[in-house]
Amino acid sequence: MEMLNFLKRWFKPRPGPQMVGDALVQRMLRSLKVTSLDELTCEDTFALLDQFVELVACGEDAGRLMPLVKQHLDLCGECYEEYEVLKQILVAANKPHPKL
Numbered sequence: 584m585e586m587l588n589f590l591k592r593w594f595k596p597r598p599g600p601q602m603v604g605d606a607l608v609q610r611m612l613r614s615l616k617v618t619s620l621d622e623l624t625c626e627d628t629f630a631l632l633d634q635f636v637e638l639v640a641c642g643e644d645a646g647r648l649m650p651l652v653k654q655h656l657d658l659c660g661e662c663y664e665e666y667e668v669l670k671q672i673l674v675a676a677n678k679p680h681p682k683l
């Protein structure tokens with residue numbers, strides 16, 4: 584939700600003459616709407632993470648198949664850590680057992 588706070592600050596009315604025209608604000612708001620529609624929350628990402636990690640473990644291009652998850656992982660350190668942990672578990676589980 585850092586983005587939201589950032590935007591609130593950005594759009595807070597400032598004293599003095601407005602620096603940006605209405606058209607610019609409209610355009611920004613429009614692109615914001617698109618962005619927020621396309622973005623996953625941490626919860627969404629977490630729900631999809633095991634699928635994503637499985638693709639990675641299979642050598643698939645997970646970033647291409649699930650671009651929104653990839654996008655979130657690029658932006659969110661917490662989810663990325665979760666991803667790293669899951670990946671390590673899965674990779675370890677998929678490793679052939681060493682012969683004794």
Ligand SMILES: [Zn+2]
Nearest residue numbers: 624625659662
């Ligand atoms: Zn996240």
